[in-house]
Amino acid sequence: MPPLDLSFFAIAGPAVMFAGISKGGFGSGAAFASAAILALVMEPGAAIGIMLPLLMLIDLATLKPYWKRWNTHDALVLILGSLPGVVLGAAFYTVADADHLRLLIGGIALLFVLWQIAGRAGKIPVAGRPFPLWGGLVAGLAAGFTSFVAHAGGPAAAVYLLSKRPGKTEFQATTVIVFWVNNILKAAPYGMLGIFTAETLWADLWLAPFALIGTWLGVRAHFAIPERLFFAVTYVLLTVTGAKLVWDGLS
Numbered sequence: 001m002p003p004l005d006l007s008f009f010a011i012a013g014p015a016v017m018f019a020g021i022s023k024g025g026f027g028s029g030a031a032f033a034s035a036a037i038l039a040l041v042m043e044p045g046a047a048i049g050i051m052l053p054l055l056m057l058i059d060l061a062t063l064k065p066y067w068k069r070w071n072t073h074d075a076l077v078l079i080l081g082s083l084p085g086v087v088l089g090a091a092f093y094t095v096a097d098a099d100h101l102r103l104l105i106g107g108i109a110l111l112f113v114l115w116q117i118a119g120r121a122g123k124i125p126v127a128g129r130p131f132p133l134w135g136g137l138v139a140g141l142a143a144g145f146t147s148f149v150a151h152a153g154g155p156a157a158a159v160y161l162l163s164k165r166p167g168k169t170e171f172q173a174t175t176v177i178v179f180w181v182n183n184i185l186k187a188a189p190y191g192m193l194g195i196f197t198a199e200t201l202w203a204d205l206w207l208a209p210f211a212l213i214g215t216w217l218g219v220r221a222h223f224a225i226p227e228r229l230f231f232a233v234t235y236v237l238l239t240v241t242g243a244k245l246v247w248d249g250l251s
Helices: 006-025 033-038 044-063 072-095 098-120 133-150 154-162 168-192 198-222 227-250
Strands: none
Touching (some): 006 033, 006 044, 006 198, 033 044, 033 098, 044 198, 072 133, 072 154, 098 133, 098 227, 133 168, 154 168
């Protein structure tokens, strides 16, 4: 953990606020950019440890505006699939070192950007019909694993949900309830593995206002800001941070 000084908050504050904006208004897909940014200036384990309580706080703040607007069936499928994914993520964490985590977080960030660009360019065919039950469970497993190791479960969940052609608000609400439960499932293993520490929890207390302000902005931006603009900024952030993490992990 770096010292909680002005330079720390200059990076961590905007990163956490970005997570609130993403989860509050644009699904959970881009929120993991915050963990990637933090991993540039501290050990990756400390970065994900700091982010989990803040993500749980953001989840609570976003439940009310999206309450019962989710698709219950799709949410349950993803949550059930995420259970073994969380277990696999915990097992991976026990054998991974800091450079493994940097490579994984950075690699996921770059793959997310490539996947989004390819999808918008029409290089990835959109599912012609909704994914079957087993497809949702597999997506949930992938979401649970990537969520545990990098808070990056959003893209896997989105692949399944978008195949159902949901409305923007139904999609947003479903991601809110799925990752609210998913983050609760991660809390106990994080504690047992020592990912939470007194230092990370103390940092969370100072960063909580940034999370809540970001969430407030995100809920309002959901109805006001074009998604294309928001994700254009996200792709730039993820490309830069992902490339830096991969470089650091390899060197």
